[in-house]
Amino acid sequence: MAQVLQKLYQGFNFLLVERHDARSRDLPLIDSTWQVPAIIGLYLIAVLKVVPRFMENRKPYDLKNVIRLYNIAQVVLNSAFFLAEIYCLWIRPNFNYVCQPVDFSATNRGYEELALSYAYFLLKILDLADTLFFVLRKKHSHVSFLHVYHHAIMVAMTYLGVLFVPGGHIYLLGLWNTLVHAVMYFYYYLASYGSQWAARFKVYLTRMQLVQFVHLGIHFGRPALQAIDCGFPMIWHWIGFGQALLILGMFVDFYIKSYGGGKHKKSA
Template sequence: MTFLTEAKDFYKDAMARADKRVEGWLLMGSPLPILMIFILYLLVVWLGPSLASRGRPMSLRAFIVPYNFALVGLSVYMFYEFLVTSVLSGYSYTCQPVDYSYAPLALRMAKVCWWFFFSKVIELLDTVFFILRHKWSQVTFLHVYHHCTMIINWWMGVKYVAGGQAFFTGMLNSGVHIMMYLYYGLAAVGPHMQKYLWWKRYLTRLQLMQFVAFVIHTGYNLTTDCEFPDGFNYAAFLYAISLLILFGNFYYQSYSSRRALHKKGQ
């Protein structure tokens, strides 16, 4: 009973500390909905391949092409909102506390942070499409780790720090996703588009560069006296390092080691 009482008190205290502005927004009132989505996603990853393998792979081109280009449009919108709102608000790129007021620009930043979180929920469909198309090799640990952690991380971000330093991560990632979903959309059009998609390697490099930027940006704030919560800075710093390692390994396995094996074969 003591443990349950302490857990209940901890939950009440955590909810009391949350940003009251976002309490009534979709999926933000309680952690239960996003936890259910998280568990459902893991169940799809676990059971999906065995269930999908009983039938033929689906093309899904009619869904995937507009889906990817819609995410390009959403990413453009979010990048624009992050950039313009931060400039109009006079945001610092070295230390920026969260503005918890109901001022128009403060709410505008909070809203684009919510859209960024919600875009990560939408992007879980990437995995569903891979499974239905029998693209098992695409559902890697990196893929699953990145997707399922982003929805939790950004739920927490919007719930407690909708703005401030967090805008930099959202803005940069939205910019990268413009190019990423443009690539996916063009690739889904058909095999004849492959000759125009020579820049896939550079897209992975761009992803790695954003993680380096996150590590530098967050790491700098850990060494300065900034009013942005240290707990979120530490979490973002460690998370960015984990993604840098995982994506770096992916790049090495996909390009550097393959090139070395090709030269050896010659």
């Protein structure tokens, strides 16, 4: 048994330490094989077990002002990231939208992609606070499987992305996601004041998310299904394609349950 565990550890260490992009070796959280899995594990335990039990006989916390500041910070950070990516695409007109390889070079361009990938990873860790706020406010209906799965898997995948594919074809994932998140957190901010406009806008935000995952499904699915080889790892095309379809299916289910059967028309 000890030998089996040792072999598993050696294999894990080989994949995450010896084979990853050497340029990311000294980045905080990336330079460790246990810190990010620990963050994800603690997040799941906290929001699914510990904090709900802690809140069981307590009144919901009034975090309105804290959450407003958090929402504004998210709008600013996601908008800045989105604009930075737009700028990089603008000065790099030869980006191949069919299949774009990762630039692993030690050039300014290569480090730009790495820096953006790392910043995006840190944003996904910050997003975990969403769930904690929901639980502390006893908004249990918001802590759905879709919500928790999406937050946890995004931290895991962006961590692995920085390790193995910091940029390239995965670039548009960050572009889409930060645009949607900037709009989403602005909606949350307005909704905290009871804005009627925000209430009407919710359905359009969900549709925007659906469009995002349809496009990402096509973006990753085309090179995967057509076996287009541009140097970007094929396994990541399939991972991106599979995740886009999975989350799209969950969002479609949410959309039908929330706005199907004339519910949206009635609320409007």
